[in-house]
Amino acid sequence: MSQEIREELVAAGAKVAATGMSPGSSGNISMRDGDHIVISPTGADLAALHVDELSVVDFSGTLLYGPRPSKEFPFHRAFYRRDFDTTAIVHVHSLKATAVSCTTPWSANSAIPPVTPYFVMRVGQTPLIPYADPGDPSQADVIEALEFPFRAALLQNHGSITAGTTIHGAVETAIELEQTCAVLLSLGEKHFQPLDTAAVLRLAERYSSPWTR
Structure with missing residues (x-):
């Protein structure tokens, strides 16, 4: 397992925690390493991850190394399956x-309207995934099955999830x-006044951002 990936994940966890977006032991992060997924352990404080104490699982969810992984592993896997x-x-x-x-979504494809150019450029359409109890794999099934492109989603009454081709991109x-x-x-x-359709x-x-016409 790549030491570089472990170090990147630990650094990313610290950055996320420093923003105040993951209070206490909330939230989880992961990176794909070939056929394996390196993910923060269940109940982990993202500010205090350690390279030798990360969980490694395969795509079936089998634990290969480390402590028990986050129970929310299924929706991480769903994003990896959506886009290699x-x-x-x-x-x-x-x-x-x-x-x-917790609010009514703006549209079927995006819970959030295009209120700024940076949302369109850096995030793109962000669907609202219907509520499921934390760790319920049915939520991952919904993420995987959606037919339009997206790299971010809101989980109803829960929080957000973002994907990237790099961990830096996912954090940003x-x-x-x-x-x-x-x-x-x-x-x-x-x-x-949201941005008009032509601008969006x-x-x-221009920025290769997911937004369905």
């Missing part, structure tokens, strides 16, 4: 994204998603 280019997943219970996950997407949710919540009941599609194409 995905190599990293970040799941957090951040305040703003969790709050927005999670940060931008949290910022967008903060903007949306700050608007409250005020009427607001132009940005999505």
